[in-house]
Amino acid sequence: MGWFGVALALGLPWLAGALWLRLLWREPVAGVWPLALGYGYLLSLLGVTLLLRGFGMAGLPFALFATLLLFALLAAMAVQRLRQRVRIGTGDNPGVFRRLPVWQQILFALLLLWLGARLLGLALEVWWEPLFPWDAWTTWAVRARVWSELQQLAPFVSAQDWLADPGASAYTIAASSYPETVSLLALWPTLGYGGWNETAANLPWLGCALALGLGFYGQARLWGASPLTSLVLLWLLLSLPLLNTHVALAGYADLWLATTLGLALIALLHWARDGDWRQGLLALVLALACPLIKQEGLVWLLLLLAALFAARLSGRGLLWLVSAAAVILLAIGLRGGLTVEIPVLGALHLAPNLIEAPGLGRFEFSYHDTWEPVARNLFVYGSWHLFAYLLTAAVVWSLIETVRQGAAPWQRAGLTFVLGSLLALFVLFFLTNAHLWAAQSTSINRLLLHFAPAFVFWMLTLWAGRDAAVKPTAHSFPPSADINPSPP
Known part of the structure; x- marks a missing residue:
């Protein structure tokens, strides 16, 4: 089918996902269409990977046309339901832009042109460049190429298992235990093309960046931020050099995890603020998708769970939870360790000096002085612009304001996620053998990229003001009793 098939493979699921998400918002609120387009792309392609897994589990070949027909029918059903709506508006009243001062209108237009030109440049990079990324060569694209042919x-197993059973129809790569989702994302458009094509395999990465931008902007407008504020923070995110690199050199899994984790946290903050079940559903689905993208996604899922507890529990409840966790850890340390057998996954071993988790590996604890390489990577090198400086200032300011005025559920959730993420990275790069990733300037930046979209939106919530309006609707219910910020 060539490039027309690629367009159908990427476009039909996106259209169906966006339209059905738009149906969830009956009211024409600001930002709802960008939200639907951004989240719709990500959720629909993740849904495609589940369908492809289903074909594999059933031992069937890929049913491209049946899958496309399914999404076409879903899109048609959504269009029919939207046509029955009296009001489908975008929610962004053009008068909002006309009422802005002239300098803000000019700045908005310039930033929009800047972002458009940058995305066009990235699109040309994806279109022209061959497959470069190391992880794609060794893992993600290897599986996609085999499945496409x-x-x-076809199963991928460890080298030991492959050598032990030479007659099996299996293949081997070093990272055979890694999740299949990213390889399936690369595979899907090549099925529409009709054969393996590196450019087609890389196109979903460009769409992922676009979906991140649309979802971020839509949620920022839904949060109550002005069009200009929303676009400025989006520009800060999409101009990050490392994020741009992961789009131009398509093939790594980190952009997908950053987008999934970021959009999950954003939806969680919305739910924590106004109790909107639709946002809670988006947060839940994307949170559960994180471990399907990369192994560390399971740990990041636990950070989202911590943010959920912070939103649901009051100060006393949080104190009890932290105290209980401390007592459990102390008990494990006193008895010399604990081994828990997790069904399907394997054994989890906890000890005072190590953690060994199924799928994640073995991490022995000892302090490593990696402050200098960490500071160089975050504050000196060119991967992050001023991101680390802004994040440091935002954390300090948020802590001061929380001590002075208390915190609403969404503020507790955001701060808990940010501090928990930074603590997880500290443990990884200062207390385990992964300190070499910082010393050698390898995976430190890629791991921080996973949190960049979430951190930038969290900074937007601080910028937009602590007293962002809460607008309960028929779709809302309070996530906890103290939904409003504590009075000053």
Whole structure:
């Protein structure tokens, strides 16, 4: 089918996902269409990977046309339901832009042109460049290429298992235990193309960046931020050099995890603020998708869970939870360790000097002085612009304001996620053998990229003001009793 097939493979699921998400918002609120387009792309392609897994589990070849027909029918049903709506508006009243001062209108237009030109440049990079990224060569694209040639899912096993059973129809790569989702994302457009094509395999990465931008802007407008504020923070995010690199050199899994984790946290903050079940559902689905993208996504899922507890529990409840966790850890340390057998996954071993988790590996604890390479990577090198400086200032300011005025559920959730993420990175790069990733300037930046979209939106919530209006609707219910900020 060539490039027309690629357009159908990427466009039909996106259209269906966006339209059905738009149906969830009956009211024409600001930002709802960008939200639907951004989240719709990500959720629909993740849904495609689940369908492809289903074909593999059933031992069937990929049913491209049946899958496209399914999404076409879903899109048609959504269009029919939208046409029955009296009001489908975008929610962004053009008068809002006309009432802005002239300098703000000019700045908005310039930033929009800047972002458009940058995305066009990235699109040309994806279109022209061959497959470069190391992880794509060794893992993600290897599986996609094999499945594309075979037109069905073939198992990938460890080298030891492959050598032990040479007659099996299996393949081997070093990272055979890694999740399959990113490889399936690269595979899907090549099925529409009709054969393996590196450019087609890389196009979903460009769409992922676009979906991140649309979802971020839509949620920022829904939060109550002005069009200009929303676009400025989006520009700060999409201009990050490392994020741009992961789009131009498509093939790594980190952009997908950053987008999934970021959009999950953003939806969680909305739910924590106004109790909107639709936002809670988006947060839940995307949070559960994180471990399907990369192994560390399971740990990041736990950070989202901590943010959820922070939103649901009051100060006394949080104190009890932290105290209980401290007592459990102390008990494990006193008895010399604990081994828990997790069904399907394997054994989890906890000890005072190490953690060994199924799928994640073994991490032995000892302090490593990596402050200098960490500071160089975050504050000196060119991967982050001023991101680390802004994040440091935002954390300090948020802590001061929380001590002075208390915190609403969404503020507790955001601060808990940010501090928990920074603590997890500290443990990884200062207390485990992963300190080499910082000393050698390898994975430190890629791991921080996972949190960049979430951190930038959290900074937007601080910028937009602590007293952002809460607008309960028929779709809202309070996530906890103290939904409003504590009085000054």
